[in-house]
Amino acid sequence: MANTGQAEGTHKGYEMPPYTVDWSDGPRELRSYGPHILAEVRVAGGRSGAIQTGFSLLAGYIFGGNAEGEKIAMTVPVAQSPEADHWVVSFMMPARFTKDTLPAPRDARISFIQAPASRQVVERFSGLPETTDLASRAETLRTWATAQGHDIIAGPHFYFYDAPMTLPWNRRNEVAFTLR
Template identity: 30%
Template sequence: MKHVTKWIVSGIGLLGLTLFATMTASAIEKPEFEQLVKDGKMEVRKYAKIHIVSTSMEQEGQRNSAFRKLANYIGKGNDKQQKIKMTAPVIVDHSHKKDKADGAKVTMSFVVPKKVVEAGIPEPTDPDVKLSVIEGGKYAVTSFKSSNSEKARQEAITELRAWIKEKGYKEKGAPSFAFYNPPWIPQALRTNEVWIEID
């Protein structure tokens, strides 16, 4: 009987955690898009311009430091001392790997909320934090688990690129990763995506 009770409690706990993870992901503002194609895990989405606040890091292992800088910006670390709501996804962009001008190899970005864009985006007070935009366009997208696994990330890229080639699309840029959940959500319950811009 004790084993049965323990199993029920564990099941309820997992269900509650799943519901919490789902509610957390769905409650946060995300960029709007039009879904053009849906093929199993694969999608083509059309995004409008996305305003972002970004900071660079030399490698993936510096994600915590980069996240803290961006969290400081939305926590009043800006010229208006304005507290800004957290959004999703956190975008990690590898397209700057060969940018020798500033030495940046990887860029982490938060999406600026729509209301903040409309009212005027505050300037960062940290010189390592910059405002920029992701231009609107069409993106091939797929989801994957284990955001902390380099193997999982690379397998997702390989799978998406194979699908892009199969469908006759043409890549326009390097892959970006989109992470939708806070770090306390277990890996198995997280929503992670790869985005590749296409023609």
């Protein structure tokens, strides 16, 4: 159990949301995230289809499918969270942008959200997680966090850091909950 301070700012050269690690024990961390901008879409249906559709829409936007035709750097992680009867898929926008300086999306399903500073409990794991595996990991983390006295206010959030061709044991995945 350690206070590990500032987290890395990139993963394999891709910009990540700003955060510090307040506490860690093995794969679990308590993180304090700084504010950042998310481009997100809401997709109905199952998790696998939602992440494919959401990723395609957001990738199209950053690869020049926006009003200015501007290419925007890829960031990590690709985030996915269940919400009622749909999934929210999001990409963090590079820190050099504000909501006012981002190119307008051509697809009305893409919206920009100013994510406020937050505190999250996060557990890192590798592999190719299936929906049932993610649900099990989320429930285990929720149970642990609650037993530790943490007040969960949102989540689970699932974070995926690596390209599809990355070998399963080299993948960085995370499950997280936002705390009060």
